[in-house]
Amino acid sequence: MTTTTDIQPGDLADERVIRLLEDHLTDMFATSPAESVHALDVSGLTVPEVTFWTIADGDVILGCVALKEIDPTHGELKSMRTDAAARGRGLGARLLEHVLAEAARRGYRRLSLETGSQDFFRPARTLYAKYGFRECGPFADYGLDPNSVFMTLELESSPHGAGSAL
Incomplete structure (x- = not known):
């Protein structure tokens, strides 16, 4: 069976989106000490420097992702989440490709992210590495x-970087 999934600006007042974000935060706090959880809640996603999208199949919200502008040349990947029931369908890659295309469109030279070091986050780290992200030191306000x-990706040198059509 073929399904169509669309990536659209996310509605942070939508109960389905709120549930997905609550599930994300629940997993983060269950996996990492509270002082090491950097996931954004709904209020953190509503600030002007953050753009938020969802991926859906019809009326079913399957995942989300956000892009935070650190400065005019540097963006941060935030709040990437695929609903547990929808994992293994390549949706994480689609969301990541969407953000990479948007970062290139904005003229960012670098895209960075923070994720957990625990085994729970290994699939995410593997996906990021597949797209050329490399481990780096803390950036922005992280310690x-x-x-x-x-992890960070220099967009000019990435296989999916600036100028590529994803």
Whole structure:
């Protein structure tokens, strides 16, 4: 059976989106110490420097992702989540490709992210590495944290970087 999934600006007042974000935060707090959880809640996603999208199949919200502008040349991947029931369908890659295309469109030279160091986050780290992200030190306002892995991608040199059609 073929399904169509669309990535659209996310509605942070939508109960389905709120549930997805609550599930995300629940997993983050269950996996990492509270001081090491950097996931954004709904209020953190509503600030002007953050753009938020969802991926849906019809009326079913399957995942979300956000892009935070650190400065005019540097963006941060935030709040990437695929609903547990929809994992293994390549939706994470679709969301990541969407953000990479948007970062290139905005003229960012670098895209960075913070994720957990625990095994729970291994699939995410593997996906990011597949797209050319490499481990780096803390960026923006982050500090060293044994529960965090920081990764970055120079967009000009990435296989999916600026100028590529994803």
